[in-house]
Amino acid sequence: MNEKVTILQVAERAGVSQSAVSRFFTPGASVSKKTAAKVQAAAEELGYRPNVLARAMASGRSRIIGLVVAYLGNPFYPEALEKLSNALQKRGYHALVFMASRTAGNIDTVMQEILDHQVDGIILASVAMSSDISSRCRQLGVPAVLFNRTQDIEGLTAVTSDNRAGGRAVAEFLMAGGHRRIAHIAGWEGASTQRDREAAFRAALEAAGQSLFARACGQFTLEGAAAATREIFDVPAERRPDAVFVANDYMAFTVIDVLRHDLGLRVPEDVSVVGYDDVPQARLRSYSLTTVRQRANVMVAETVEALLEQIESPETAQPRHIQIKGPLILRGSARIPAGWPQKDKTDVRL
Numbered sequence: 001m002n003e004k005v006t007i008l009q010v011a012e013r014a015g016v017s018q019s020a021v022s023r024f025f026t027p028g029a030s031v032s033k034k035t036a037a038k039v040q041a042a043a044e045e046l047g048y049r050p051n052v053l054a055r056a057m058a059s060g061r062s063r064i065i066g067l068v069v070a071y072l073g074n075p076f077y078p079e080a081l082e083k084l085s086n087a088l089q090k091r092g093y094h095a096l097v098f099m100a101s102r103t104a105g106n107i108d109t110v111m112q113e114i115l116d117h118q119v120d121g122i123i124l125a126s127v128a129m130s131s132d133i134s135s136r137c138r139q140l141g142v143p144a145v146l147f148n149r150t151q152d153i154e155g156l157t158a159v160t161s162d163n164r165a166g167g168r169a170v171a172e173f174l175m176a177g178g179h180r181r182i183a184h185i186a187g188w189e190g191a192s193t194q195r196d197r198e199a200a201f202r203a204a205l206e207a208a209g210q211s212l213f214a215r216a217c218g219q220f221t222l223e224g225a226a227a228a229t230r231e232i233f234d235v236p237a238e239r240r241p242d243a244v245f246v247a248n249d250y251m252a253f254t255v256i257d258v259l260r261h262d263l264g265l266r267v268p269e270d271v272s273v274v275g276y277d278d279v280p281q282a283r284l285r286s287y288s289l290t291t292v293r294q295r296a297n298v299m300v301a302e303t304v305e306a307l308l309e310q311i312e313s314p315e316t317a318q319p320r321h322i323q324i325k326g327p328l329i330l331r332g333s334a335r336i337p338a339g340w341p342q343k344d345k346t347d348v349r350l
Contacts, residue, residue: 014042143310163196171204183241225251272334288332
């Protein structure tokens with residue numbers, strides 16, 4: 001068995017001090033380009049790899065961030081998790097992904113497991129946690145940030161799109177297009193994103209003298225979206241909505257499929273469909289989905305910055321709710337009002 005290469009051997013081969021080698025392998029530490037080149041060459045020649053666990057024990061930092069997500073069916077979340085992981089790596093941290101269901105008991109169990117892994121911080125993507133676990137995180141000095149979800153717990157930072165502005169924009173767009181029988185297919189009732197989008201959507205309709213024509217809940221699932229679509233559209237023509245705002249793109253794709261292929265309705269000639277998220281599939285010609293864009297890159301950057309601020313400068317970091325406004329992306333699934341741009345000029349993902 002070959003003996004393990006030590007940091008001293010790397011330093012001797014590179015002709016630098018042990019502290020210089022240590023700084024080279026410490027994320028965020030300063031080292032000159034000349035020294036870095038020498039250390040890297042020596043490490044590659046000797047086959048040296050730093051002992052990350054030992055360094056974490058010595059520094060008191062694991063440089064591991066726990067990422068918690070409830071489900072990956074919605075394509076918005078795999079993309080967001082990839083961006084979060086990459087952004088953390090650029091800052092010298094590594095992501096450890098944990099799956100959790102939406103039930104509070106399961107999430108608390110997962111949170112206990114995460115804390116046992118000695119993580120430096122936690123990002124919860126569209127899941128919530130109990131106030132007890134939140135208090136324990138604060139006691140242990142492990143900050144947590146909510147991504148694409150808010151929660152009424154003191155001390156928690158949250159990063160979301162401006163869901164109220166998005167819901168309001170959809171209502172104004174559909175009314176401008178002459179729609180008078182406007183429906184909503186909601187997501188999971190316990191989600192703050194669902195609550196805020198629908199509340200602003202309804203308020204905008206009511207401010208213009210309209211009321212919601214029909215509503216069903218799709219639970220943010222494909223099966224639920226299909227059942228909700230049949231519930232409000234498989235009715236006589238005079239009781240059928242002429243437009244529907246779907247709480248996310250993931251469900252909106254199923255809504256369009258059911259309308260076209262099961263109920264024989266045309267989109268957008270018979271029914272306009274609008275989603276929320278602007279996942280990559282929304283641009284496919286089969287759907288050409290009009291939707292509100294969640295600016296994932298900006299949301300990720302704000303989430304990582306907020307979390308690392310709490311980790312690295314806990315004495316000055318303050319909890320806050322960061323809302324990122326996203327544009328309404330006009331495509332072919334909804335009737336475009338007269339005078340509005342007939343072709344979206346911002347169809348570039350940010």
